[in-house]
Amino acid sequence: MTEQQRLQQVRDRIDAIDGELLRLISERATCAQDVARIKEQAGDVAHYYRPEREADILRRIKARNPGPLDGEEVARLFREIMSACLALERPLSVGYLGPEGTFTQAAALKHFGHSVRTQPFGTIGDIFREVEAGSCNFGVVPVENSTEGVVNHTLDMFMRSPLRIAGEVTLRIHHHLMSRASGASTGIPAGLQRVYSHQQSLAQCRGWLDRHLPHAERVPVGSNAEAARLAAGDSDSAAVAGEAAAALYDLDILAHRIEDEPGNTTRFLVIGPEDAPPSGRDKTSLLLSCRNEAGSLYRLLTPFADQGISMTRIESRPSRQGVWDYVFFIDINGHRADPSVSGALQKLENAANLCKVLGSYPEAVL
Numbered sequence: 001m002t003e004q005q006r007l008q009q010v011r012d013r014i015d016a017i018d019g020e021l022l023r024l025i026s027e028r029a030t031c032a033q034d035v036a037r038i039k040e041q042a043g044d045v046a047h048y049y050r051p052e053r054e055a056d057i058l059r060r061i062k063a064r065n066p067g068p069l070d071g072e073e074v075a076r077l078f079r080e081i082m083s084a085c086l087a088l089e090r091p092l093s094v095g096y097l098g099p100e101g102t103f104t105q106a107a108a109l110k111h112f113g114h115s116v117r118t119q120p121f122g123t124i125g126d127i128f129r130e131v132e133a134g135s136c137n138f139g140v141v142p143v144e145n146s147t148e149g150v151v152n153h154t155l156d157m158f159m160r161s162p163l164r165i166a167g168e169v170t171l172r173i174h175h176h177l178m179s180r181a182s183g184a185s186t187g188i189p190a191g192l193q194r195v196y197s198h199q200q201s202l203a204q205c206r207g208w209l210d211r212h213l214p215h216a217e218r219v220p221v222g223s224n225a226e227a228a229r230l231a232a233g234d235s236d237s238a239a240v241a242g243e244a245a246a247a248l249y250d251l252d253i254l255a256h257r258i259e260d261e262p263g264n265t266t267r268f269l270v271i272g273p274e275d276a277p278p279s280g281r282d283k284t285s286l287l288l289s290c291r292n293e294a295g296s297l298y299r300l301l302t303p304f305a306d307q308g309i310s311m312t313r314i315e316s317r318p319s320r321q322g323v324w325d326y327v328f329f330i331d332i333n334g335h336r337a338d339p340s341v342s343g344a345l346q347k348l349e350n351a352a353n354l355c356k357v358l359g360s361y362p363e364a365v366l
């Protein structure tokens with residue numbers, strides 16, 4: 001057999017497999033329509049989106065993956081299939097910190113897949129308000145970065161918002177230096193006067209900028225996408241932003257992955273009217289406050305230690321209600337419906353001034 005004939009043989013096989021995949025995906029989509037009808041008949045129209053079920057499916061796919069494709073890769077494919085199936089049941093709208101091309105949009109699409117409708121908003125406060133008003137089903141907001149720490153505005157919003165946390169997304173953040181497309185070969189032009197970016201991104205690339213662009217002015221703006229938009233209008237300027245922003249504003253990437261920390265990761269939260277039922281591997285976020293007296297934080301944390309619950313994060317913020325009053329944002333492993341977690345929460349009621357469960361939700365799968 002010639003090389004050409006062998007190639008044709010494998011391609012015929014691929015065509016047959018694609019036909020089979022198409023039939024199976026269509027059959028799956030028909031099942032999703034059946035699920036939607038059952039939910040409608042049960043009057044359960046608020047629950048087309050089931051985060052715990054999605055997490056369970058994606059975990060199973062990763063665990064069963066025979067290769068050669070990587071587990072993350074296969075899960076991403078199934079993420080998109082489920083996203084399309086859900087859109088058949090009911091298209092979801094998801095608010096994010098805009099404009100288009102931000103890392104928050106990338107996080108929203110990573111979590112929900114590309115069949116949701118993403119809606120940009122100007123501030124974190126606007127996202128909370130729009131989801132509270134019901135004009136978006138869910139919102140995605142940044143909460144912490146591995147290099148720069150916590151996003152205080154998001155934590156502060158939880159103090160007064162009735163919204164719950166329904167999920168988390170982690171995103172590896174790669175920053176690139178970009179400027180107006182010149183068509184010329186890459187390299188950093190000597191005459192660059194300004195670098196626009198979000199405050200946090202400038203901080204995450206501080207070392208690189210000190211070394212390579214010590215004389216360029218660093219101009220903090222509202223978002224990385226806004227930085228890219230500004231750089232697109234001015235050939236003396238560059239932006240530090242992600243790949244999506246470069247594509248959106250037709251910018252050339254002059255230097256790739258300029259973040260100082262190679263493991264730079266941002267964690268985002270999915271906010272909505274409800275949290276999620278148990279998925280088997282969950283986290284719970286709490287807002288706690290205690291009296292300002294000796295041993296009160298110790299007493300606050302004792303119920304978790306007693307129940308053998310591990311804490312994955314603790315942040316303190318001024319409560320804004322008294323000069324020395326602080327609130328604590330705490331993440332623990334487990335779901336509020338787990339006996340150990342609900343036992344700890346009951347004990348906390350006595351120890352804490354305030355104990356608000358912000359939500360239980362599946363640990364990020366992708």
Ligand SMILES: O=C(O)C(=O)C[C@]1(C(=O)O)C=C[C@@H](O)C=C1
Binds near residue numbers: 048050054057083089
């Ligand atoms: O199982 C459900 O409740 C469905 O709606 C089906 C399905 C899926 O495609 O598997 C779709 C959307 C939900 O978020 C979870 C799962």
